[in-house]
Amino acid sequence: MQVLVRNNSSARLLRSLQRLIFNRGLATVTDHTVSEFAPPTVPYAQVYSKPLPATLKLKTGQIFQGTSFGAPTSVSGEAVFTTSVVGYPESMTDPSYRGQILTFTQPLIGNYGVPGLFKDKFGLMEYFESDRIQVEGIIVNDYATKYSHWTAVESLGEWCARHGVPAISGVDTRAIVHILRDQGSTLARLDVGEEAHNLDTTNVKYEDPNTRNLVAEVSTKVPVSYNPFGDIKIAVIDCGVKQNILRSLVGRGASVTVLPWDFDFTKVADQFDGLFISNGPGNPKNAIRSVNILRKTLEIYQKPIFGICMGNLLLGMAAGMDVYKLRFGNRGHNVPAINMTNGMCAITSQNHGFALKDDIMPIGWKKYFVNANDGSNEGIQHIHRPVRSVQFHPEAKGGPQDTEYLFEEFLAQVRDAKLKQTGTKIYLPETLPKQEATIFA
Numbered sequence: 001m002q003v004l005v006r007n008n009s010s011a012r013l014l015r016s017l018q019r020l021i022f023n024r025g026l027a028t029v030t031d032h033t034v035s036e037f038a039p040p041t042v043p044y045a046q047v048y049s050k051p052l053p054a055t056l057k058l059k060t061g062q063i064f065q066g067t068s069f070g071a072p073t074s075v076s077g078e079a080v081f082t083t084s085v086v087g088y089p090e091s092m093t094d095p096s097y098r099g100q101i102l103t104f105t106q107p108l109i110g111n112y113g114v115p116g117l118f119k120d121k122f123g124l125m126e127y128f129e130s131d132r133i134q135v136e137g138i139i140v141n142d143y144a145t146k147y148s149h150w151t152a153v154e155s156l157g158e159w160c161a162r163h164g165v166p167a168i169s170g171v172d173t174r175a176i177v178h179i180l181r182d183q184g185s186t187l188a189r190l191d192v193g194e195e196a197h198n199l200d201t202t203n204v205k206y207e208d209p210n211t212r213n214l215v216a217e218v219s220t221k222v223p224v225s226y227n228p229f230g231d232i233k234i235a236v237i238d239c240g241v242k243q244n245i246l247r248s249l250v251g252r253g254a255s256v257t258v259l260p261w262d263f264d265f266t267k268v269a270d271q272f273d274g275l276f277i278s279n280g281p282g283n284p285k286n287a288i289r290s291v292n293i294l295r296k297t298l299e300i301y302q303k304p305i306f307g308i309c310m311g312n313l314l315l316g317m318a319a320g321m322d323v324y325k326l327r328f329g330n331r332g333h334n335v336p337a338i339n340m341t342n343g344m345c346a347i348t349s350q351n352h353g354f355a356l357k358d359d360i361m362p363i364g365w366k367k368y369f370v371n372a373n374d375g376s377n378e379g380i381q382h383i384h385r386p387v388r389s390v391q392f393h394p395e396a397k398g399g400p401q402d403t404e405y406l407f408e409e410f411l412a413q414v415r416d417a418k419l420k421q422t423g424t425k426i427y428l429p430e431t432l433p434k435q436e437a438t439i440f441a
Helices: 008-024 088-092 156-162 173-183 193-197 214-218 243-250 284-300 310-319 405-422
Strands: 053-058 063-068 075-082 100-104 137-139 152-154 167-169 186-192 224-226 232-237 254-259 274-277 305-308 323-339 345-356 365-371 377-382 387-390
Touching (some): 053 173, 063 193, 075 323, 152 156, 173 186, 173 323, 186 193, 232 405, 274 284, 284 310, 310 323, 310 377, 310 387, 365 387
Parallel strands (some): 075 100, 232 274, 274 305, 305 387
Antiparallel strands (some): 063 167, 075 186, 224 254, 323 365, 365 377
């Protein structure tokens, strides 16, 4: 390509543009699988030049054979699917997927690789929702062996291998989704290597992750604070909180203290201006200790409370509602939810397998959002007090941002309540009582 330079100013501009393009490292479709600027492969990351066979076995009897592109190990878990088109690094590191083998309905996965482990100005991870891959394994139709993106440092296969997570490609994910939608979510086993050749399912052992307290597994063991000098202080009950939820709070000026899932908030309630209950994995009935603490909190705490996903389930149970397991769950970035206060429909990001029974609402509570597809509960709110929760994720990353305003409304309620109570906005460090960390195997 020939470029005409008419004067010195134009020449300087051209050189500046060339340096900018070089410094950004813009990716092209001809890039190699691993960039020359990428860090060396971790010693324990086994990436095989010859693909290993892999087999997905569903407890309902179906078998799918394909090729492994992740860790050479076998796992068992609950088979689920997501309709998300983008955001596989965020989905795979979402603690709400703990114990699950995730099927992507998007056919091509891995084409933009995996970004580096960078943190933002608050100390939160920039591109991931937690510090590790949370899914047990992944299932894709077509794995992109060559990736292209300016933030990528390794391939999806290398990333899975480093974290010990198996992955299978070359299977009919449409057929798998049809099975899960028709028969409901089922347990599954993903075998890699020699075990993949055994197609006999007679003596296969399937582990049900919903029998474990997954919330306790992913929750912090000690209190952690972010943005300590914010104008309002928010306590976050960590049931498996996503990094972007914390970013949505501290990015709007709040000081956030993340507490363990079973931390007795009633002992420190007077030190916080608002309470947030996070998302999380598994059966909410296994986190009954959180429910009991929230029940006591609702009796004594008059300040704003907001919950997301697992937070909606736990808050509902504390209010007196029951939960049930959905047929195949709601997971994806394109789920419509109707706001019952104004009748408007929002496109939401979701990731849950349980829902609240809202056919009979407890006294003082009403429905907030309802799923437009299956009619399941998507949120509740107190009639008189600033207490509410939603089942979907307003902070979606990646995903729709239709309901991100809910963070603005929650923090506005907190600031108004604090201003009415104190008339000033000052910082006071909290003094949390020591709590022994519980270690889970």
